[in-house]
Amino acid sequence: MTLRLKDRGCRNKELLVRNPIPSTLPPIPCSWAVVSDFDGTITLCDVGDSILLHFDAATKKEIEDSYAFGVNMCEWMRKVFLKLRAPKEKIQAHVLASTRLRNGFKSFPAFCAANSVPFEIASGGIDLYAEPVFSKHRLKAKSFFGKARVAGNGVKITYPFLKKNTLDDFKAHRVLRLRRLGYKVIFCGDGTTDLKAARAADKVFAAKKLFGHCRALGLKATRLKNFHQVRDFLIQEGLKAED
Numbered sequence: 001m002t003l004r005l006k007d008r009g010c011r012n013k014e015l016l017v018r019n020p021i022p023s024t025l026p027p028i029p030c031s032w033a034v035v036s037d038f039d040g041t042i043t044l045c046d047v048g049d050s051i052l053l054h055f056d057a058a059t060k061k062e063i064e065d066s067y068a069f070g071v072n073m074c075e076w077m078r079k080v081f082l083k084l085r086a087p088k089e090k091i092q093a094h095v096l097a098s099t100r101l102r103n104g105f106k107s108f109p110a111f112c113a114a115n116s117v118p119f120e121i122a123s124g125g126i127d128l129y130a131e132p133v134f135s136k137h138r139l140k141a142k143s144f145f146g147k148a149r150v151a152g153n154g155v156k157i158t159y160p161f162l163k164k165n166t167l168d169d170f171k172a173h174r175v176l177r178l179r180r181l182g183y184k185v186i187f188c189g190d191g192t193t194d195l196k197a198a199r200a201a202d203k204v205f206a207a208k209k210l211f212g213h214c215r216a217l218g219l220k221a222t223r224l225k226n227f228h229q230v231r232d233f234l235i236q237e238g239l240k241a242e243d
């Protein structure tokens, strides 16, 4: 598929000045792939935390403590969601009313697909809240989420894709897998569990806690404000590859 650069709505004026718009722009060569976290990265807030707070299944302090180094996030999710007593419909209604996508994300999976850029979501979140968000915005992307079953005695979560890995290692493995296939990999994340994947990536877009960890450790990262930045980075790399 061939797209004109201006059709992609490139907002990076500097990029446009330095790189005059070609009459046609071929698909970005398949040299880059993107792996992204979901909660707090694709969404502005952590959806899981929002549910737990709204239905009084966890306190702010318990949630804050879950972001410390050394916490097994999926074990924590399994344990704390068992305390959640609410019907599926109410949980999903809360998700739809309170969840906002980060700017530029809505068109991002389609942009990647149109340009042969592999894109996947690696998340410790669960299908219970990811599915209504995907459905509302008609999003399609390869993704890994925990499976949740709402019962009278709490929400039971399983993570079949983890096997014996921690979430941190799983995310890093997804990045390394794409690198082994010959791609350079962008990782987008916001949390402590994203640090291993960020270390394994060629380019990091980081928000919130992950940005702080990267700075503290001297790991190069661009502050993730929106997904237009990620798209513009891919376009810039595509233009470079054409030179």
Ligand SMILES: [Mg+2]
Binding pocket: 037, 038, 039, 040, 041, 189, 190, 191
């Ligand atoms: Mg996150």
